[in-house]
Ligand SMILES: Nc1ncnc2c1ncn2[C@@H]1O[C@H](COP(=O)(O)OP(=O)(O)OP(=O)(O)O)[C@@H](O)[C@H]1O
């Protein structure tokens with residue numbers, strides 16, 4: 112695979128991994144985090160520093176990135192997850208920017224705003240593909256379990272969820288930890304591909320872009336989120352001739368979705384083996400078998 | 405599924421003040437163990453607030469809530485529910501968009517024996533546990549006579565069925581006591597009669613201690629062994645319905661207001 116396509120694949124998969132986690136949070140509990148770029152940064156810097164300063168091997172660097180992002184997620188979640196949704200969104204926005212500011216403010220430790228160069232390039236096409244599939248499967252499994260039902264209950268009616276003994280706060284903590292862990296993983300994979308990171312890569316625009324992906328894809332559809340993540344990663348390539356037009360096109364797409372498909376592009380549609388089989392049957396001429404159980 | 409004897413449940417001297425308003429004032433009630441206890445009273449008397457205090461949605465300013473002698477006062481709502489207090493809401497609160505079956509299945513989470521790691525990896529255990537959940541959910545739906553509606557969306561149901569579903573959801577938790585806040589509100593006379601039969605059969609089959617807030621006197625008359633009348637946050641009378649209805653304080657309260665809820 113040429114460098115160009117590997118790069119495209121890595122950026123796309125990084126988007127998908129963050130989106131899968133953010134989808135779990137937004138689609139699951141109704142909470143929106145506007146600070147996920149900060150957690151990408153935590154993952155990128157954790158693994159970047161562990162592998163360059165302490166010479167940890169890449170897999171341990173990734174693990175460290177996931178674990179540390181989750182820990183920060185739990186620490187941030189503890190005071191914020193009890194807030195009303197609006198305040199949670201605001202608080203996470205502040206957290207994202209604070210993380211970025213902190214990285215810039217510690218030049219001796221992180222390289223500051225100059226950035227951290229020389230991160231070993233370890234993220235291959237296969238590694239990133241494998242971890243993307245694993246991330247999607249984990250999120251899907253979570254949503255298909257009793258924890259997924261609890262999350263949906265919380266999103267729909269927190270009071271009623273409490274009345275059936277759902278520990279709302281604990282469930283939110285688990286989900287936010289997973290969301291942040293996946294963001295951290297994505298950040299680390301990115302760092303080990305581009306080999307150089309600086310705080311400006313993880314700014315507020317990036318966080319907003321990630322939230323937009325989930326909303327465009329549809330709050331009831333992981334398939335939609337993944338598709339939108341791919342779209343947003345590929346869009347700059349399609350629009351390379353006019354980088355300035357990128358945000359214009361984003362805004363236009365978001366507007367059109369809000370107006371014509373308020374439930375997101377995919378609504379509640381979820382790709383499954385059954386739906387794939389149905390599509391396959393349609394494509395192959397619809398030879399239907401009756402009565403087969 | 406049935407219990408030999410219903411759970412003992414009582415609360416003492418419950419008090420709740422909102423700003424300057426004493427919404428619940430020194431309320432003491434001992435429920436009929438394994439029976440049905442009614443709470444009546446005009447609008448704003450503080451009945452729902454009592455339920456919200458029991459189930460932990462409001463913190464009492466004073467008083468004590470005891471389930472089988474266990475002190476539940478001041479605990480979190482989910483802890484109180486886990487301790488065995490099931491409830492419905494005056495304004496039905498279903499999980500909109502979920503199917504009837506899933507509404508009930510959600511309430512079974514505590515009895516499903518697997519953790520987050522099992523769930524993320526979808527270990528084989530999940531399949532058998534989820535199968536068990538489905539069976540238990542169907543059992544709860546059968547109890548309220550809603551098996552055929554299991555695939556429908558909760559919010560698409562007629563009002564009467566939504567109320568039944570809310571009861572089934574509470575029952576799925578296998579509670580020790582059940583709080584019903586105006587279960588007959590908004591129902592037509594035929595539906596009220598069905599509901600009376602339903603509550604009676606649940607009480608008989610499960611031996612469940614039930615507290616019910618109601619304005620429909622015929623429902624209270626046919627179900628409740630003991631009734632408490634509330635007015636302006638206080639219990640003004642307690643006893644059989646006949647005793648309560650003839651109590652001077654109750655007559656005074658109802659006639660004084662010139663309105664009755666027949
Ligand atoms: N969260 C709250 N904040 C302030 N006041 C409240 C609150 N909840 C209830 N109240 C007040 O407490 C009083 C009792 O209300 P409550 O809902 O318990 O009455 P109720 O007996 O259930 O009446 P209804 O038959 O209309 O349901 C009312 O005056 C109400 O306005």
Ligand SMILES: [Mg+2]
Pocket residue numbers: 451452453494
């Ligand atoms: Mg009320």
